[in-house]
Every structure is written in structure tokens, then in C-alpha cells.
Amino acid sequence: MFRSLLIITLFLSALLSSSCRAEMTEDERIVLDILQRSQQNNWTSAHRIDSLADYFLETPYVAATLESEDGEENLVINLRELDCMTFVENVLALHRLLQEKEVHHYTQARCLKRFPEILENIRYHDGKRGDYSSRLHYTSEWIRNNSSKAYIKEISALYSDSIYRVHLDFMSTHPQLYKALTLHPDLVAKISAIEAFMEGYQLSYIPKEDLSQYEKDIPSGRIVAIVGSTPGLDFAHLGFTYRKDGCLHLLHASSSGKKVMLSSGSLSDYLSDIKRFKGIVLLEVL
Numbered sequence: 001m002f003r004s005l006l007i008i009t010l011f012l013s014a015l016l017s018s019s020c021r022a023e024m025t026e027d028e029r030i031v032l033d034i035l036q037r038s039q040q041n042n043w044t045s046a047h048r049i050d051s052l053a054d055y056f057l058e059t060p061y062v063a064a065t066l067e068s069e070d071g072e073e074n075l076v077i078n079l080r081e082l083d084c085m086t087f088v089e090n091v092l093a094l095h096r097l098l099q100e101k102e103v104h105h106y107t108q109a110r111c112l113k114r115f116p117e118i119l120e121n122i123r124y125h126d127g128k129r130g131d132y133s134s135r136l137h138y139t140s141e142w143i144r145n146n147s148s149k150a151y152i153k154e155i156s157a158l159y160s161d162s163i164y165r166v167h168l169d170f171m172s173t174h175p176q177l178y179k180a181l182t183l184h185p186d187l188v189a190k191i192s193a194i195e196a197f198m199e200g201y202q203l204s205y206i207p208k209e210d211l212s213q214y215e216k217d218i219p220s221g222r223i224v225a226i227v228g229s230t231p232g233l234d235f236a237h238l239g240f241t242y243r244k245d246g247c248l249h250l251l252h253a254s255s256s257g258k259k260v261m262l263s264s265g266s267l268s269d270y271l272s273d274i275k276r277f278k279g280i281v282l283l284e285v286l
Helices: 002-023 026-040 045-055 084-104 108-123 139-148 179-183 187-198 267-272
Strands: 152-154 163-165 202-204 223-227 235-244 247-254 259-262 279-285
Touching (some): 045 235, 084 108, 084 139, 084 235, 139 152, 139 187, 139 235, 247 267, 267 279
Antiparallel strands (some): 152 279, 223 235, 235 247
């Protein structure tokens, strides 16, 4: 009798476990796969960013995955399709999750709950999701806010004394390009206030014509924010430094390549080939 009850209990437990796995989203499966690989392959803290960024190689590039049809601001989790910003955000959030798991010994269930919380904290002003304007749309604001939250640290000054001064007005002067601002025109004033707050904010940066002399000293696994030349915008692209065979490349979600990929040449060659790129801001992940 006891044996029969034990068999039934084990069967029901297996059935329940299978049911839970069936209800899991694809993004949750990816998070768990990363947790497993991190443990199996001993992703050390020194190379964790490289390992995470490398994990997403060949992931399709898809723009505007965070935008909704009604202009409402939802926490979108999509590890299957990435643009340059969501690629960096997700790697940063997963890095912090692995750090916390190491310290607090999270269960898988806790990891799956904690990941969205970390991502939301990174993506939104002071970690608080509200309307569309609460998202850190401008990269300079994203850098400033996430530096204050101790996710990242600016390190460009280690290599260059050049200064980039922020001037923002693109979103407020081109609201027709943003669905949420078209549907909710009252938000334009909030965006304009953010732009005014950021006016004159300064960041050390490395001009692209100087970059080649520093490449040998720049570590792998640093966030690269590429300064653009579009009036009223700050940064044009994001990615990670990635050293391969002694050469420093850019690992990024490429709109032209349509996937997460490694630049064919060095980081400095990549910048030189694109006229609108002016230089880079380097960020260390804490």
C-alpha cells in the first residue's frame, strides 16, 4: 500500500513539475539556461560580461520591441529579439542577477522573479516605471541614472581628457516619430523637462581619431556608448568591448547585420567606417 502511494505521489510530482515547465515562457527558459551554463562553465566575475554577451551571438536584431500599440508603458521582457539598447540592458540585468544569486543563493523560482525587478530598475528613472516618460530613453540619462544606482561607472577619463557636453531636444521636437508621444501628446512636456534637466551634462569620451592608441589598454567586457552627430540626440549606438585574438572588437546588436554579432575589424576600424560616429564613452559594469 505504501509503495503504491509513493509511486502515485512521485507521478503527481513529476506531472506537476512538467506542467510548470510547460507554462514557462521562452524568456524564462533562456534565463534558466543562462543560470545553468554559468554554473556548469564557471563564469567567473572577471569574464561574466563577455560570457553573457557571447551567449546572445546570432540573436535576431529587432527594433522597437518595447513599444506598445496603445502607448502605455509595460515592462517588456524579450531575450529573443534585441536592439542595441535592450541587448546591453538585458546583459547588465543578467550580470546583476548572477551576482546576487552567488551571494544570496537564490532558487530558480527566486531568480525568475528577481530578473524582471532588476531589469525594471535599470530601464526606468530611479527604477520606477510609470508612463512612457519614465523610461530612460536618452542614453546620457541612462548612464547618469544607472551610475547613481551603482550598476555602471564611467571610465573614459582613464584614457582621454576630451569632454562631451550633452544637448537634447530630438524627442520633444520630433514627437511624430514616437507612437506614445503621438497618442499621448501631454507627455511631450515631460520629455522636454528631462531634456532641460540633462542640458550641459558632461561626460569624458574618447574621440574616434584617438581610439586606436588606447585599444591595447581597454579591457574586454566594457559597455561602449557611441557618440553620434544627429542634432538633439546624444548617442547613436551601444555594445560591448570584446577582445578576440588580441584585437578589441565591438560585440553589438547590429541593425545592418540584423543580429547580435562581432565587428569584423577592430573597434576603432568600426567607428572610422561610419561617418556619423564621433567617439565613445566607456562604462565599467560594477
